[in-house]
Amino acid sequence: MSKYLCLAILFFTVVAAKAQTDFTFPSLVVEYDSALIFRHLKLIPVKRTEQAADSNFKMTNAISLKTGMSKGTVKLKERGNYMMDNINVLFVENKSGKDLIIKSGEIVMGGRQDRVFARDTVLASGKQHLVPVYCIEENRWSATEKKFTYRGSTGSGLQNIIDTAKNQTAVWDEIRRLLKQNNQTNSSSYAVMLGNKKTADTSNQYIRYFLEKLRSRDSSIVGIIASTGNKILGADVFISTSLFYQTLPGLLEKYCAEAVLSGSNPSADYSREQSYANELLSPSTQAAFLSKKGKRFFYKSLLIQITGYSILY
Numbered sequence: 205m206s207k208y209l210c211l212a213i214l215f216f217t218v219v220a221a222k223a224q225t226d227f228t229f230p231s232l233v234v235e236y237d238s239a240l241i242f243r244h245l246k247l248i249p250v251k252r253t254e255q256a257a258d259s260n261f262k263m264t265n266a267i268s269l270k271t272g273m274s275k276g277t278v279k280l281k282e283r284g285n286y287m288m289d290n291i292n293v294l295f296v297e298n299k300s301g302k303d304l305i306i307k308s309g310e311i312v313m314g315g316r317q318d319r320v321f322a323r324d325t326v327l328a329s330g331k332q333h334l335v336p337v338y339c340i341e342e343n344r345w346s347a348t349e350k351k352f353t354y355r356g357s358t359g360s361g362l363q364n365i366i367d368t369a370k371n372q373t374a375v376w377d378e379i380r381r382l383l384k385q386n387n388q389t390n391s392s393s394y395a396v397m398l399g400n401k402k403t404a405d406t407s408n409q410y411i412r413y414f415l416e417k418l419r420s421r422d423s424s425i426v427g428i429i430a431s432t433g434n435k436i437l438g439a440d441v442f443i444s445t446s447l448f449y450q451t452l453p454g455l456l457e458k459y460c461a462e463a464v465l466s467g468s469n470p471s472a473d474y475s476r477e478q479s480y481a482n483e484l485l486s487p488s489t490q491a492a493f494l495s496k497k498g499k500r501f502f503y504k505s506l507l508i509q510i511t512g513y514s515i516l517y
Contacts, residue, residue, distance in 0.1 A: 242413045275300070294334075322366060326503060426442050434476065
């Protein structure tokens with residue numbers, strides 16, 4: 205083995221070890237006594253006690269799907285006309301001049317069917333990419349293609365199924381269950397259900413409340429653990445406070461939607477959240493937890509986010 209190869213292996217080992225410590229105790233602390241509760245949703249802040257190497261990291265050279273579509277620099281279109289061959293892919297054209305960040309669970313309405321993106325993806329500018337999606341509107345396949353519009357994010361429950369089951373039938377099964385549970389049987393569209401006036405108005409009340417409360421807190425928050433009733437909805441922790449607040453509106457969409465569609469009164473204690481956090485953030489258990497119950501998101505080889513999935517206690 206050459207000297208240069210040995211040095212390269214050592215370098216990447218050190219980088220990986222540093223990234224791991226940036227996302228575990230004692231670099232992070234969960235502030236259970238600072239929990240925020242609104243109706244059916246409880247959010248517990250995760251703060252950083254030590255400065256990470258990239259503590260001011262922000263996506264300055266990247267653009268979100270929402271921004272790119274609103275500016276017209278990111279365009280989506282169907283792959284073709286045949287339903288079975290093309291239902292699970294879309295062409296995405298990125299002319300923004302920046303990397304395009306697409307997150308699993310992001311919804312686009314239109315085309316021949318409404319879709320949700322199937323995985324976290326980074327797309328270079330100046331190219332057209334074929335990106336995997338799932339259908340979230342079971343009974344429509346239009347003869348003509350409508351313009352795609354951005355619709356936000358799925359609830360955390362459906363996103364977990366998207367990330368773990370990786371199966372169109374499982375996605376449709378969950379949507380059918382939610383439609384029935386919320387008395388929305390006049391449509392097969394998950395996006396239409398989210399856009400229902402009562403659902404949308406209630407979700408917006410949640411989002412406004414948590415945005416105001418979290419933005420008024422100190423500047424060391426890098427993540428949240430979300431729960432409703434006896435269920436942990438999930439957790440998202442970032443490399444920096446800057447990135448957390450940059451991403452916060454989208455995070456709140458997925459957790460608030462889940463609380464509105466399937467939530468119940470949160471527990472008064474935090475024993476469930478504590479058990480969850482200990483598995484997610486302890487150095488000895490994090491890798492095993494994320495391999496089965498969560499995921500990591502890298503941007504240009506830098507670990508910038510970890511996500512934990514929902515667990516029913």
